[in-house]
Amino acid sequence: MSNPIGPSWxxxxxxxxxxxxxxxxxxxxxxxxxxxxxxNSSILWGKFALRGDGAGKSLIDGGVYYFAKEVTWINEQVPxxxxxxxxxxxxxxxxxxxxxxxxxxxxxxxxxxAYQDNWRYTLQRVSGYVGIAFxxxxxxxxxxxxxxxxxxGTQWSHHYSASTLALxxxxxxxxxxxxxxxxxxxxxxxxxxxxxHFANGLWTAAITWGVTVSANAQRRxxxxxxxxxxxxxxxxxxxxxxxxxLSPEAARAQENKLLGKSAHAVPESSSxxxxxxxx
Amino acid sequence: MNLASSNSIxxxxxxxxxFRIKRCDGPGKPSYWQAFSVSPEAGANVLSCLQQIAANPVxxxxxxxxxxxxxxxxxxxxxxxxxxxxxxxxxxxxxxxVDQYAPNDGDExxxxxxxxxxxxxxxxxxxxxxxxxxxxxxxxxxxxxTYNLGAGPRExxxxxxxxxxxxxxxxxxxxxxxxxxxxxxxxxxxxxxxxVGAQVLGQAHLFNLHQTGEQxxxxxxxxxxxxxxxxxxGNSQNCVKVCPKHIxxxxxxxxxxxxVAVHSVKRWFTSK
Numbered sequence: 001m002s003n004p005i006g007p008s009w010x011x012x013x014x015x016x017x018x019x020x021x022x023x024x025x026x027x028x029x030x031x032x033x034x035x036x037x038x039x040n041s042s043i044l045w046g047k048f049a050l051r052g053d054g055a056g057k058s059l060i061d062g063g064v065y066y067f068a069k070e071v072t073w074i075n076e077q078v079p080x081x082x083x084x085x086x087x088x089x090x091x092x093x094x095x096x097x098x099x100x101x102x103x104x105x106x107x108x109x110x111x112x113x114a115y116q117d118n119w120r121y122t123l124q125r126v127s128g129y130v131g132i133a134f135x136x137x138x139x140x141x142x143x144x145x146x147x148x149x150x151x152x153g154t155q156w157s158h159h160y161s162a163s164t165l166a167l168x169x170x171x172x173x174x175x176x177x178x179x180x181x182x183x184x185x186x187x188x189x190x191x192x193x194x195x196x197h198f199a200n201g202l203w204t205a206a207i208t209w210g211v212t213v214s215a216n217a218q219r220r221x222x223x224x225x226x227x228x229x230x231x232x233x234x235x236x237x238x239x240x241x242x243x244x245x246l247s248p249e250a251a252r253a254q255e256n257k258l259l260g261k262s263a264h265a266v267p268e269s270s271s272x273x274x275x276x277x278x279x
Numbered sequence: 280m281n282l283a284s285s286n287s288i289x290x291x292x293x294x295x296x297x298f299r300i301k302r303c304d305g306p307g308k309p310s311y312w313q314a315f316s317v318s319p320e321a322g323a324n325v326l327s328c329l330q331q332i333a334a335n336p337v338x339x340x341x342x343x344x345x346x347x348x349x350x351x352x353x354x355x356x357x358x359x360x361x362x363x364x365x366x367x368x369x370x371x372x373x374x375x376x377v378d379q380y381a382p383n384d385g386d387e388x389x390x391x392x393x394x395x396x397x398x399x400x401x402x403x404x405x406x407x408x409x410x411x412x413x414x415x416x417x418x419x420x421x422x423x424x425t426y427n428l429g430a431g432p433r434e435x436x437x438x439x440x441x442x443x444x445x446x447x448x449x450x451x452x453x454x455x456x457x458x459x460x461x462x463x464x465x466x467x468x469x470x471x472x473x474x475v476g477a478q479v480l481g482q483a484h485l486f487n488l489h490q491t492g493e494q495x496x497x498x499x500x501x502x503x504x505x506x507x508x509x510x511x512x513g514n515s516q517n518c519v520k521v522c523p524k525h526i527x528x529x530x531x532x533x534x535x536x537x538x539v540a541v542h543s544v545k546r547w548f549t550s551k
Binding site: 014102118218 | 367368457459460462472474504505506508510511512513514515516517519520521527529530532533534535536537538539540543
């Protein structure tokens, strides 16, 4: 080592940090991403998963009902939810901070070497940066309740998961506002970038760990990753479009049915559990 | 492209072409551009055009200047010395045929020194960092010649073929010039912690595959686990696309990724 005082802590743990960075992208973050997008896209396919309960419901009503049921289950039945969430936040923070450090160690050169693989190298870094901003906004507004960042000031609630999400994406109960449209577009961008980042990261992780060694194996695994990415992209886009076009009024009727309240009941603003209805 | 079509068949005879050359008078001096007009002979390569310029160092504007300096050795694409950036991409200037790059009158070819290594003068760069990095990973077979080792172990044909491809590396630097993770580093003290690049990863793999060279495999993997080792690869895979010898560098990178993963677990359980 050229350093007279010996290798630093960072240098001594260099390999472990690099591999933990790779691993956290798949477990737990990637696994969570899959589960999250599958649940969210149920706004479009939920009706068919309700079995008998779905009969007589429209596609969207069934989707809202199923989605709301799932979200209630996650928030009320999954054990150690806070521990799971903290694990995710810590993993995302770790992956993000090291990711920025690693991204800053390179210099994109797509203008001279405009190969597809090289574009993905650059896009992996760009999507990481956009992804960090998006995840922070997404978690801060919908999980930590930073209402001041939501157009219309909607407080998300797991009792009214679909209707409050629709409000946060639309900006008002009456329809899509300009700010609502910007938030929805940011969601589309964020989801697109993160799905790409995950699918491409799966491809590079197989090289990093030496799973796909031959060029042909890398090509074959690339096709699998493209398939995984395309499926998740479809789930992500249908989630954002589904909720951005969802009528909060109609969604609330389904949520009230699930809560055993009358269809037009309005969430009480006094309770901390149940959200205030934005005006 | 076959040899017949790569020669002068489609190029216009008697044409005049332009060379735009990024020049530099010495280490640390500023770069500047100069243009030269050349009438290439049939089948000319970039080096023979540079020889024409050296014989009559007058710019396209008629200004007399110093001859353009470049490095060259074998003139048959096996030594790597004449590597430069031609029309934006790194390659050997000896095997770069002008008839392909500038077939018509008035066509232009741009020449720059490689950007990842310090410029000695004009198109000549100092590639010592690559040799320094080969020493970092002990890219050699450990025999000191003091006693007779006897016949070496028998090697399978498959293994020979794999090692032969890796052995054709000529330390030219194309893979490093195209790599977004390998950056210029003027301070030689930082070379030990900066990315070794595909060139050294291929050679570490070559000597780890060698049945005697394998004795140093553990030392090599220790270095490649550290800062600047195989983990610093960003998988842009430019290296394998620009390698003039078509060395499967990305396969070496993946093989070493597997080797260091196994090595780290072994070390965690067995090292003192």
